[in-house]
Structures are given as structure tokens and as C-alpha cells.
């Protein structure tokens with residue numbers, strides 16, 4: 001009996017996973033979304049305390065893996081329009097920054113002009129991570145793709161990983177950040193309850209099981225179609241690839257304290273400084289990997 005039950009569960013899981021493969025990447029959806037977003041993304045990591053937590057965890061990782069002799073490419077940089085571009089450009093030997101959205105990359109460029117950094121950026125490109133044709137193999141020491149561009153890729157997730165690894169030199173590093181399914185469901189549970197009222201329990205089960213918010217199963221009003229990931233999904237993406245995983249981190253752990261408490265915490269500068277330090281430290285504990293808003297993997301190309 002137990003064996004039969006396990007067989008049924010496995011078959012169901014396989015079915016769900018095959019369903020996932022049916023999702024087709026459509027570049028128009030994220031492009032239109034971020035073109036429309038315009039300037040809002042520049043403020044993303046500053047406008048609230050969660051954004052600040054995310055910023056500090058990512059910055060710490062960037063500082064530890066990028067050195068002044070590195071040639072770096074930033075992919076899906078656009079939004080947060082240059083929030084990390086301005087930092088990476090000062091850590092590296094050279095930086096090409098890029099995004100799928102022409103509007104975001106234009107804002108990025110404008111921001112770099114305002115900051116007097118535009119001449120330090122080697123190029124501003126419109127690039128889709130699913131296909132980096134035009135960029136030769138083995139070009140960069142570090143590729144940075146953080147804040148969730150990978151979550152829009154659906155059936156092209158693996159192509160994107162292959163492409164990002166392709167443009168890296170041997171021993172080059174990929175810093176990849178994804179939206180966390182567990183973190184997002186926990187943080188936005190209120191909304192998930194509301195959406196259960198609209199779409200029903202099967203759709204809710206679907207999103208909990210697959211992390212996929214798509215038109216067919218979970219037709220959210222804002223058309224924000226994404227595949228939120230668990231660390232298991234990320235492990236699977238790198239499975240069998242010529243890479244060594246150097247680091248896994250969550251980001252945004254203290255978001256669970258909610259904005260109001262975090263805003264109060266920030267009013268005490270020594271407390272806030274301690275909290276940021278501990279956010280950086282605790283996000284490296286294996287048990288916290290899926291619990292923040294983002295999951296970050298740093299891998300080395302072998």
C-alpha cells in the first residue's frame with residue numbers, strides 16, 4: 001500500500017514537473033513590464049527596509065567575488081537601474097552592463113551620467129540572458145545576474161544558465177540571484193489567501209507546488225508571470241554543469257519582522273548596523289537558504 005501511495009505521489013510530481021516544462025518563455029512580458037516600470041526600479045532597493053536588507057547582502061557578495069582585475073558583465077541590471085552598476089563599476093577592471101528592457105538600460109545610463117560614472121562603464125547593451133549571441137565564449141571573469149531575471153525564463157532557464165557560463169572564462173564566476181518561493185509565499189501570504197478566493201484551491205496548490213505564476217494556472221491581474229524557485233530548483237539547474245558551487249546565500253531574512261518594525265529598528269543606528277551585519281551572517285546558514293526573499297548562488301566555471 002505504502003509503495004503504491006509513493007508511486008502515485010511520484011507520478012503526480014512527474015506530471016507537475018512536465019507541466020512546468022510546458023511554460024514558454026515570452027520576452028515581451030518582462031520587457032513590457034520593465035519598460036513601463038521606468039524609474040520605479042531605481043528606487044526599489046532604497047524605498048523600503050526590505051530593499052535595504054537585499055542591497056547589503058548582495059553588495060557583500062559582490063565585494064567578495066569581484067576584484068579590481070576582473071572584466072565583468074552585469075545581466076538584467078536594468079531595474080534597480082544601476083543600483084549595483086554603480087558599485088560594480090568601482091570594484092572591477094571593466095564593466096559591461098545590460099538588460100532586456102531598453103527603457104531600464106536607458107535609465108541606468110542616465111543615472112551613471114548623473115553619478116559621473118558613465119565613462120567607466122564600457123558598454124550599455126540590450127541583452128536577453130536566454131541567448132547571448134554576439135558575445136564570444138570565455139570573455140568575462142564574472143557574470144552578475146541578480147534580483148530575479150532568471151525567474152522570467154520558464155522553459156529557457158537552462159539555456160540561460162548555459163549562455164551565462166559560456167561567456168565566462170574558465171574559473172570565471174557566475175553570481176545568480178532568484179526570487180525564493182518559500183520566502184515570497186511567506187511574505188505575501190495575505191495576497192495568496194486573497195487570490196485563493198479568486199482562483200480556487202487547485203491554483204493555490206499549483207503555485208505552492210511549482211512556484212509558477214502563469215496565465216494558465218494563476219492568472220494574476222498584474223500579469224507578473226514568474227517561476228519562483230526553491231534551492232532544489234537552483235541545484236537542479238546546475239546539476240551536471242561544469243561548475244563548482246562556491247557559496248549559497250539567502251537574502252532578506254529579517255523581512256519577516258515586517259516594514260514597520262524594521263523602520264523602527266533603523267531609527268537606532270547602532271542597532272541597524274548590528275542587524276545588517278547579522279542579516280549578512282545568518283543568510284549564510286544552510287537552514288536559512290530558502291527563507292529570505294532571494295536565493296543567491298555563486299558558482300565557478302570549471
Ligand SMILES: C[S@@+](CC[C@H](N)C(=O)[O-])C[C@H]1O[C@@H](n2cnc3c(N)ncnc32)[C@H](O)[C@@H]1O
Pocket residue numbers: 030031034045075076077078079080081083084098099100101104127128129130145146147148149150152
Ligand atoms: C527585479 S529586476 C532586478 C534588477 C537588478 N539586477 C537588481 O537586482 O536590482 C529584474 C530585471 O531583469 C530584467 N530581465 C527580465 N528578463 C530578462 C532576460 N531574459 N534577460 C535579461 N534581463 C531580463 C528586467 O528587465 C529587469 O530589469
